[in-house]
Amino acid sequence: MIAGPNPSLRERFASDFHRPIYHYLPPSNWMNDPNGIIQWQGLYHLFYQYNPFGAVWSNMHWGHAVSRDLVHWEDWPIALSPTPGGPDEAGCFSGCAIIHEHPTLVYTGARGIGYEIQTQCIATSHDNFLTWEKYLHNPVLSEVPAVSGQTADFRDPFVWREADGWYMLLASQIKSVGGAVFLYRSDNLIDWEYLHPLLVGDNQRNGTVWECPNFFPLGDRWVLIISAHMGSGTATVFYFVGSYTDHHFTPEVEGVLDYAQLYAPLTTLDEANRRLMIGWIRETRTDNEMRHAGWSGAQSIPRILALDSHKRLLMTPVPELDSLHGATQQIEMRDLNGEIPLETRGWALDMAGEFALQPDGWCALTVACAPDARERTDILYEAAHQRLTVRTTTFGTEAVVLTTSRTVPHQLNPDENLTLRVLWDGSVLEIIANQRTSLTHRLYPTLRESSGVRLSGSQSRVIRLDIREMPSIWQ
């Protein structure tokens, strides 16, 4: 067994104000996708793509953390490491966890110089998730369906149980057409029968290659979530809501699950029957900056998924997070005409607000604001354009001012107020508008004093805004 990451390493980062304190991340080094999330006998298990040797993507292992409350986490030993000469010798890529006689991980083993040989493997635990034994005859599935027209993208198994057996989705592509997910069936997790593509996308609209699928019932519908390569190196998470009959999926609604830095989300049904989702919050730093920092990547706060009456996906951070709330500043029923400085300061806040806007109104919450406001991040809603913007202004070298900005559509119904949930934690900013528009952002201000919070607007009114201080989950 490889020892878990050394928890005392966390202390080394105490003065790094970019490092989140209430989001999960390992003590040091690189983390990407969440893997194998499952609740078992009360305990939540979160595995994750992990490089134990550095703060950039390489050497994919499965890290492992556990929690009783989805808020506080304990680091457990590494669950999976590449086996030299084995089907996962170049990396243990993403996958899921299920219970089949014993706790079982289903994951992609990668081989080849460009990780171009991707086969599906399993591992089981006989000591309640602590150590993992790889199946002697891995891989259990290696042949890419011919319809794919390629063999290098075939990964990220997502497995679920139906009345007549186990079903699995694998993410891939159909060359020159678009991303695809292939459906399989098995009685024993070892022999898999290929059925058909569950859904094929469109190169132009929703990505060339799909990764990290999820497929599950929600309300009276089924939801497919995929993470997509968008050609130019960007990546977006999409969802499809529809019906599932005779193992065929007919999407009725398609949406964007997150517009920016949240990627490769994974869901699970917990013991309280909640469909929970955690996503990897990617960095926007360069490899050198990450190496210098010594860490990279965070997991989102777990969100509960639901559907609204238009079959749009709703996302709500788990209420367990409220147990962390510290001192609160509350603002109620105030017209916005210009700027209101707020007493609370960063770097870790949970903000929840409701705003009423006139047709030409706007309102903005500003975080990480320097005393002179030259370095800041604005979250802006403009009613006339029905759009949400996040914009960071920061100092580059030689006092050059840099701006990164992203604007996304956010349509309000005529009788609907704007609600904003903003989880600010160091360089992480999770923004969710009306539970359905998710815009996850990263910010790396240069000054520790850039910790102010402001509220501004015009032709708009704060119905209520709660700003709560958040402590570290590691104390």
Ligand code: DQQ
């Ligand atoms: N990350 C994993 C792959 C997956 C990708 C490798 C998505 O299994 O497709 O680290 O971020």
